Structures are given as C-alpha cells and as structure tokens.
Amino acid sequence: MDRMDRNVVVPGDLLSDDPKTAGEGTYVKDGKVFSLLYGMASSYKDKVRVIPLAGKYVPLPGDTVVGVVQDIVFSNWIININSPYEGLLHISELPRKIEMNEMSKYLRIGSTAMIRVKDVDSTMKVELTMNDRRLGILTRGRVAEISPTRVPRLIGKGGSMINMLKKELNCNIFVGQNGRIWVDGQDDDMDLALRTILIIEKEAHTTGLTDRIMDFLRVEKEARS
Amino acid sequence: MIGMDEKLSFFKDGVRLDGRRSDELRPIKIEVGVLARADGSCYMEMGDNRVIAAVYGPREVHPRHLQEVTRAIVRYRYNMASFSVEERKRPGPDRRSNEVSKVSREALEPVVLTSYFPKSVVDIFVEVLQADAGTRTAGINAASVALADAGIPMKSLISSCAAGKVDGEIVLDPMKIEDNLGEADVPIAMTPGGDITLLQMDGRLTKDELKRAVDLAKAGCRQIYEIQRKVLVDRYSHMEPEICDEAVAMAGEEI
Numbered sequence: 001m002d003r004m005d006r007n008v009v010v011p012g013d014l015l016s017d018d019p020k021t022a023g024e025g026t027y028v029k030d031g032k033v034f035s036l037l038y039g040m041a042s043s044y045k046d047k048v049r050v051i052p053l054a055g056k057y058v059p060l061p062g063d064t065v066v067g068v069v070q071d072i073v074f075s076n077w078i079i080n081i082n083s084p085y086e087g088l089l090h091i092s093e094l095p096r097k098i099e100m101n102e103m104s105k106y107l108r109i110g111s112t113a114m115i116r117v118k119d120v121d122s123t124m125k126v127e128l129t130m131n132d133r134r135l136g137i138l139t140r141g142r143v144a145e146i147s148p149t150r151v152p153r154l155i156g157k158g159g160s161m162i163n164m165l166k167k168e169l170n171c172n173i174f175v176g177q178n179g180r181i182w183v184d185g186q187d188d189d190m191d192l193a194l195r196t197i198l199i200i201e202k203e204a205h206t207t208g209l210t211d212r213i214m215d216f217l218r219v220e221k222e223a224r225s
Numbered sequence: 226m227i228g229m230d231e232k233l234s235f236f237k238d239g240v241r242l243d244g245r246r247s248d249e250l251r252p253i254k255i256e257v258g259v260l261a262r263a264d265g266s267c268y269m270e271m272g273d274n275r276v277i278a279a280v281y282g283p284r285e286v287h288p289r290h291l292q293e294v295t296r297a298i299v300r301y302r303y304n305m306a307s308f309s310v311e312e313r314k315r316p317g318p319d320r321r322s323n324e325v326s327k328v329s330r331e332a333l334e335p336v337v338l339t340s341y342f343p344k345s346v347v348d349i350f351v352e353v354l355q356a357d358a359g360t361r362t363a364g365i366n367a368a369s370v371a372l373a374d375a376g377i378p379m380k381s382l383i384s385s386c387a388a389g390k391v392d393g394e395i396v397l398d399p400m401k402i403e404d405n406l407g408e409a410d411v412p413i414a415m416t417p418g419g420d421i422t423l424l425q426m427d428g429r430l431t432k433d434e435l436k437r438a439v440d441l442a443k444a445g446c447r448q449i450y451e452i453q454r455k456v457l458v459d460r461y462s463h464m465e466p467e468i469c470d471e472a473v474a475m476a477g478e479e480i
Contacts, residue, residue, distance in 0.1 A: 123343065
C-alpha cells in the first residue's frame, strides 16, 4: 500500500515505515506513518510531510495577517482573521496610547489592518498586536482573498513569485498568512495584480507557473499601452 | 408495479434483474469540488442514486451552547429532496432522515481529528436528489470525499455500501426493487483498514447469512474506496513537487 510513488495522497495513505520520519500532516499508527490530509506528500529534512490542498487558516504566534474589525467591545477590537477563530486586539497593542472612548476613531467596524498574532492559547483565544513598525491600519489599496493553503505558492521559492509581481506591477503587495492579500498602487496596476493573484490561486498546483505568469503580465501590459 | 403476493424472481439466467452478478456493485460516478461556496463538496452517483455532499468548516459554532472546549463538533444533515422518490416526499426532517443523519455522523466522526479544531464545528450537508436504495451509503461516501476536499484532517477516508438478501441469496448493493421486496438489507461503512463504523440491519438474517453479508459489503467498500481515492488523486494529477519544500516558512515575511 506504499503510495509514495505518486505525489498526491489522501487521508490514510501509508507514507513511511519509520515513525521517526513523521512530519506535519501525518500521524503514526502501529509504527507506521500515514497521511492525515488530502494533499501533496514531500520529504523535507528527513521528515515526510503532507502539504494540504485546502483548509482553513489556524492562527499561530508570529503570523502576520490582514484582519477586518468585526466589533468593538470593552477595550478590545474583535478582528476577523479569516479563520474559525476570531482575534482580539487590545487597546494597549496599538503603537501609541489611546483612550477607550476614542477606539472607533482609529479602527472602526469594517476597518482593515495589518496585524501580527501575538499569542494563541489552548482555548484558541487569539491575541493580536499592532505594535511593530511594519504593521498598521490599511487606509489605501485593496484586499483580495485566496485559500490560505495557496499562500506559499503566491510567495514562491525564496519569494520569487511575489518579488516578480511587485516589480512587474509597480505595486506594494503584502501577503497575510491567513490568505488575505493587500495590494496598493495605481488603479490599473491593482486591477491586474488582483487578476494575477486569482490566476495563481487557481493554478497553484501546475508546473512552470512563475514563467507563465511572467508571460501573462507581459501580454497584458502590452495590450494596455 | 409487481404485487407483493406474486411470486417474483430476482434472478434471470443467473444474473440479477439489472444484469449484475450477486457480488457486483452498481456503476459509480464521483465528482469533487462541484460547489463554489462550500469548503469541500462532492457529487456522487451510485446506480440511480444521486447525492450531493457539502462540507463547511471548521467554523464558529452557532448556537454557542453546542460548542465543545477541547474539540470540534461534527454535524451531519441528511435530507431527501421532495422529488427524489416516486411518491412526493413531504419536505423537511422526519424520523427516518433524523436517524440516517445520526448514524451517518457516527460513521464519519471516528476518523475526523476533531481535537485539531477546538471550539469549532464541521458541518456536513447531504442532499439526496434521486433515491434508489442505499442513499445513506452514497451519502457517507460523498461526505467522506467532501471532507477530504475541504482539507479536514482525517485518519482515513470512509467507504460505505450495503448487502441484501433476495430469493434466499446474499447480494451486494441492492437496488430499489431488491431493497423493497427483498428479505434483508445490511448497510455498512468502514475504513480502508477494515474497521467498521456503521452496521445496520433491516430484515431477518441468520448468523451465518449476516456474516456473509458483512463480508460481501466489506468487499464492496474496498472497491468503492479505490474509486474515491482515484478521483481525489486524479484531480491534481499534474503537480509541481518542488514548490512545497521551503516556501511555507517564507509566508508573511514579505512586506
């Protein structure tokens, strides 16, 4: 039943006979490693792991995400982080001190912000922070949403894909781990950026994608000028 | 329609009324990802059964009091469309669909890793568009594929099928006429490893007959499992293996 010859695995597929190699997306039963997910199996640093093809974002401390304010409660903003769990941004986690009655001046319901996950406890209470130079409220630009599992593909190996997009499109692009992407630039550049991002999401599992996206951008830009 | 009192033969020239051998399944067709709004979905045909399964989640639990602190809950709704049977079915849940929902949920729950998503819910909806005996097994098969499609962590897929008894003989995957006029119906669900998660019996069987029925249904489940697996694998047949190596750690670092 060894299915490592094919790259796509389904839950329950046997991946390895050595329990020491069990990585992410796997489980061990009777000294054998099985897949826990429907995804792609790969070896990485002597470990076998399975990268999912779909799934929800589960917050981890240190992740940078794009959040939308859902509600304001006593000294906290409740933030939708595109996950089964909502995030809490405390008033003290803003870079400067603000009063409680002024909360909605900075972040209103519906406001978008770049936020970092500070801590997640065992009851899945997600604490967020904005106390970093690179974080902040997003007042310009647009936000796109893709599946969180496609985020690594959008960034590419060593950031190859995202850097190419930024350069070719003259846009500032930020990819949140939760699958929300913030794009800022000129209107027609942003249009093209969002369209390109959706293509990358749809074709994330195909070969030679970076080159094809490059060609696509070239054609689109020629048509524009 | 054939009356109950008439002596009816379920076999003609050694094969069943639809031309199958006694250990043969009806033709199966599976399509994955048929619904854009659902997190995972699957359309399945088992003979003349047509079902569609949609999976949502893990997501926030509403109403809140159903929430479990240490694990995700699983909800399963089996529903028959009013046009799915010959005589119009009164829409809405009834005694039968409540029971089918419960046993189907219990057939799938053992393989779902609910502890990965505390305080959340995985919702499974199964709609029967056309019924021809064995809709619960078709629903479980479709739901299992839809769960995988939604990226829910599971120990394995679940496959399900029924065995029945007609004319004193044990047959696999009874169709409507065999189910309605036959002597027994035994639906089961199991993991590819052979663990049974659903076992029901309607009708009368001897101990030996039940054993044979379960063995036959198990063999059917194994065939279904291979189809389920193939459909999922073929969906992404041309993969780029190199991208999934280091990229994960990179996300979020780009501003």
